[in-house]
Amino acid sequence: MSAFDRTEFELRTTRAQGLMAEQDLAALLLTTEPEVRYFTGFLTRFWESPTRPWFVIVPASGKPVAVIPSIGAALMAQTWIDDIRTWSAPDLTDDGVTLLSETLGELVPDGARVGCPDGHETHLRMPLADHARVKAQIGRRRIVGDAGILRTLRMVKSDAEVARIEAACQTAGRAFARVPEIARAGTPLDEVFRKFQMLCLEEGADWVPYLAGAADQHGYDDVISPASDRPLSQGDVLMLDTGMVRDGYFCDFDRNWTVGPASQAVATAHATLVEASDAAFDLARPGVTAADLFHAMNRILTLGGAGTDAGRLGHGLGMSLTEWPSLIPSDHTVLQPGMVLTLEPGIAVGDKIMVHEENILITPTGARFLSPRSAPEIPHL
């Protein structure tokens, strides 16, 4: 696991502080894993435990300040952060509330505004009752939204971030290439899921936070279910969709296979999905919008039939499995170099569906595949 250069965090912090000044925010208050890690580099799977809240404050100038449970002090001390304030959590009567309030009181002028992410795709990772207590303990300081600052910052990746996402994509690509080793007619789907996660780890994943998939005759019903023990059988389409992590960054793409030769309908559906993602890829460049990519795919998908219930045809990707923007008609986010996107078309095949997904980087002049680009022909097991 290699740490980013300190300049990566300095730049993130300086950019945040510039946007904060524009929005008249004297600090940012951050509570979730990617938000905390974005400004500190603090990487741990300990967030899986919902017990303890963790806080980072980005002041108007200077380095971020960590207000965290003492169990995290040693690890946080390995990051570039100097000001680390800890309490012994869990504390049933005051679980960081006073320490956080006092720190805000010290870093934020009375009457000033503290930005806390409150918009789409965000949540507050602390008890609501404690949030109310903090608000009551910080005088005339006000906690407001972050005016989308975290979204703005995180949506455009640095070269160092892109390198990690690409490494994750390549790792998953190697695992996908080995699926014929673990899946054949008769293999129960839950065994395929277990063994595919093992392949991801063997190929270099640090961990595998996300695996979805499905297998059914000539398509599937659903793309978010856990695996059943139903054995693969001739005529099945198998889909595996993974978000595995390497050095703290995700890939998120899928692959399809048929068990035995593909039916004409399945072969055509797969080729159409690839044609759709290729159309979005060909269009993708700075200045084009998220909605434009949606329409580029949707035009091709709806030529032959209906869409799916996924609600979107792709999304951002990075420290989280899914990030802004969304490839939907109403998202007019303008693409910029450094954005990493998934192209995720879906199509109806009879009464079933099929989906396909690639990961791309927006470059200064166009786009580049980060996932190993899929051929139009669906492979068979």
Add this chain to the structure above:
Amino acid sequence: MSAFDRTEFELRTTRAQGLMAEQDLAALLLTTEPEVRYFTGFLTRFWESPTRPWFVIVPASGKPVAVIPSIGAALMAQTWIDDIRTWSAPDLTDDGVTLLSETLGELVPDGARVGCPDGHETHLRMPLADHARVKAQIGRRRIVGDAGILRTLRMVKSDAEVARIEAACQTAGRAFARVPEIARAGTPLDEVFRKFQMLCLEEGADWVPYLAGAADQHGYDDVISPASDRPLSQGDVLMLDTGMVRDGYFCDFDRNWTVGPASQAVATAHATLVEASDAAFDLARPGVTAADLFHAMNRILTLGGAGTDAGRLGHGLGMSLTEWPSLIPSDHTVLQPGMVLTLEPGIAVGDKIMVHEENILITPTGARFLSPRSAPEIPHL
């Protein structure tokens, strides 16, 4: 993956509704993965995506109602829930806000109170700005805390839940027993982490959401860091701590090994840790408190030296890696049959620490180990 009987969910719902009546709550509003799954059985790894909010409302009588993104409709329809209301998410202007508000308007009398978990170890998984909009759209209905109802319910496990936790513990136990196959002097710690996750999957884990650990000379500094590429060497103590999932339920325990023979200090520390968890196990029975178990362990741990910074010596366990109660001096939760706890003593060894963890069930007359009970002797690789 085997579903619970419908009676499991009926009982959970009826119990919740009894407690709601006592607290004058006309409904519960739930937003997080374990809360939604507790009342519906809806199990998916799709929660890894932070994009979409998901809601379940438990009304004063009758079945829970799901208000969810359409991408989850097919999977939710496989549960016992009948009333499933969906919207096409993500929707940048109204991401379920109106649908949720209208549903609350229909299920909750005007002026009545809706309980939403707001206490220790909880959070609200929806954007804060949307939460404010819902509050503004539901007339004189008020969203208040849940008076600890979810905590009360989830803290005591049914036999069916215990069986799943025990299956997870046994799976992890088999993986721990095979660690000598994958770890020896010279093996980089990150390779140990990858291969241990593969062992967990091979032994039957559905997925491995949590793995922490450490290896260093005669103890370690930290128990929440990701793995470095430092090779194991003679004199190291290796610790692996996993929360792996089987059928939606976690285990959470660890094991220690020495690379080569143990030093006297390490051997004594390990024996003391096991003595401490055994003392808590021997004391554990209905009527004893969480604090009592803390003191039973802490008395033994502090005989020979200082404690650690973990902040507690164990916790609840189930649908989440960590749950209420906490084994700390201030948690006076009275143990009841069906509670599942971790016993997690920590001890200083020179300038390092060591930790040890077991999982136990509180029975009507005492306690029972769910993890394969560790011997006092630390094994060596």
